Amino acid sequence: MLFSQLIWASVVGNLILLGLTYYFVAKLIKIKLEVDRQYIKTLFKHALPYGLALILNRFYFKIDMVFIQWVSGNHQAGIYAVALKLMEIIAVIPVFFMNSALPELTNSFVNNKKRFNDLISKCFRYLSLIGMPIMMGGIAISFALTFIITSPQFLSGYHCSNDIRELHQTQEMAALQCPQVHLDKTFSMESAHSFEYFYGSDVALQIVLVAIFFVFLNSLFGFCLVAMGKQSKLLKINFYCLIFNVLTNLAVIPYYGFVGAAFTTVLSEILILFGTYFYVKKFTGYVQKLGETLKIGLISLIMAVAVSVLFGVLYPIMQNIATLVVILFGVVIYVLMAVRIGVLDIDEFRKIV
Known part of the structure; x- marks a missing residue:
């Protein structure tokens, strides 16, 4: 039922979009339906x-x-x-x-x-x-x-065979914890061991x-x-x-x-x-020419390293919120560096788009 509702919501949304587009275009030019074969x-x-x-x-x-x-x-x-x-x-x-x-x-x-x-x-x-x-x-x-x-279960790591939702990042921890995990028929996997890395x-x-x-x-x-x-x-x-x-x-x-x-x-x-x-x-x-692209690559690399380091510091404190924080941090320092080295001109960007 939910899937059907999503489909109909998409249909209705597109019909509304069509109506609004027609309305605003009609204010600019006269629209006349006509078949022009050529x-x-x-x-x-x-x-x-x-x-x-x-x-x-x-x-x-x-x-x-x-x-x-x-x-x-x-x-x-x-x-x-x-x-x-x-x-x-x-x-x-x-x-x-x-x-x-x-x-x-x-x-x-x-x-x-x-x-x-x-x-x-x-x-x-x-x-x-x-x-x-x-x-x-x-x-x-x-x-x-x-x-x-x-x-x-979608992440890289050592997954317990009885329940792949149980994830560990070290083999030692997986060997210790996985034998104690209860079997879940939906999320279990066939394996000769109590855990497997994938x-x-x-x-x-x-x-x-x-x-x-x-x-x-x-x-x-x-x-x-x-x-x-x-x-x-x-x-x-x-x-x-x-x-x-x-x-x-x-x-x-x-x-x-x-x-x-x-x-x-x-x-x-x-x-x-x-x-x-x-x-x-x-x-x-x-x-x-690739000169500017190399500069962009350099500041992108600096930003990525900074984001990775900051995430390692913040995640134990903020958990998933740390991801959003470091993304915002990355955007800010990247834009500042791009403007500083002259590869980003805000006014020029606005004119293009």
């Missing part, structure tokens, strides 16, 4: 490659979950699903950013190629400014982040966060191809990436489980980056 044909011709590219992208994004469940079982699939869901949520950020920048990119590509290249450079810098600290900071506190949104969603998240950084950059060059009217190239890139992803997952998942799938996701995003950048450079002559 326009529909032209629109379909230009939109189809991009639509197919998005479908392929979603397919490769989800296919590893199917393979993990098929080869390694529901347990590993559940562990990987946590990291993948976080990746889906965070991946919305660069899409929102580039949706804001797309009209200006399209206009400048047609009228001012130098302006177009300058916009790419600025968007690359700001997407790096957002994506890099998410990657490094997230890796630094991945265990804490995973613990907040999941249960102990990697959890926090490890999957650490690897997937690397992929997320490349997702940020891929959004830039993917939107650039759309602005240039080269959607067919994006379709080609995603097609080859899908083949690579499927073949690699089939090869590594039987041996490495969700860890292999996570690394495959990273490699897939890197391939997309190479492909999209190659075509942007080919058609515009744009060359990406």
Whole structure:
């Protein structure tokens, strides 16, 4: 019943969004429903490659979950699903950013190629400014982040065979405590010992966060191809990436489980980056300089180390609240460092978005 209510809530929410959008657009322009076959044909011709590219992208994004469940079982699939869901949520950020920048990119590509290249450079810098600290900071506190949104059975550590929700971080403690744990048929696992170590969603998240950084950059060059009217190239890139992803997952998942799938996701995003950048450079002559990116990487690393140290100090005192505190602390010191070294201009950022 609850699931059905959620579905209907989504439907109603989207209908309200449609109504509000129509209302505000109608105040700006006159809306008239009319069938224009020639326009529909032209629109379909230009939109189809991009639509197919998005479908392929979603397919490769989800296919590893199917393979993990098929080869390694529901347990590993559940562990990987946590990291993948976080990746889906965070991946919305660069899409929102580039949706804001797309009209200006399209206009400048047609009228001012130098302006177009300058916009790419600025968007690359700001997407790096957002994506890099998410990657490094997230890796630094991945265990804490995973613990907040999941249960102990999803975390890395020594899990008691009678109840995998019983978690210990040292073998000695597990050997002492696990034999005393009562059997829970729902959360027990088959094992020759009273405990077993396995990697959890926090490890999957650490690897997937690397992929997320490349997702940020891929959004830039993917939107650039759309602005240039080269959607067919994006379709080609995603097609080859899908083949690579499927073949690699089939090869590594039987041996490495969700860890292999996570690394495959990273490699897939890197391939997309190479492909999209190659075509942007080919058609515009744009060359990406990495000096500012290295600076961003340095301050992100400093922030991540500071956050990790502070979390170690605060967690015994504040427990899960420490995670929220160190995130806020990390954001503040990162922004201050970014402004200080000149890679963040607040006014410029506002103009782009």
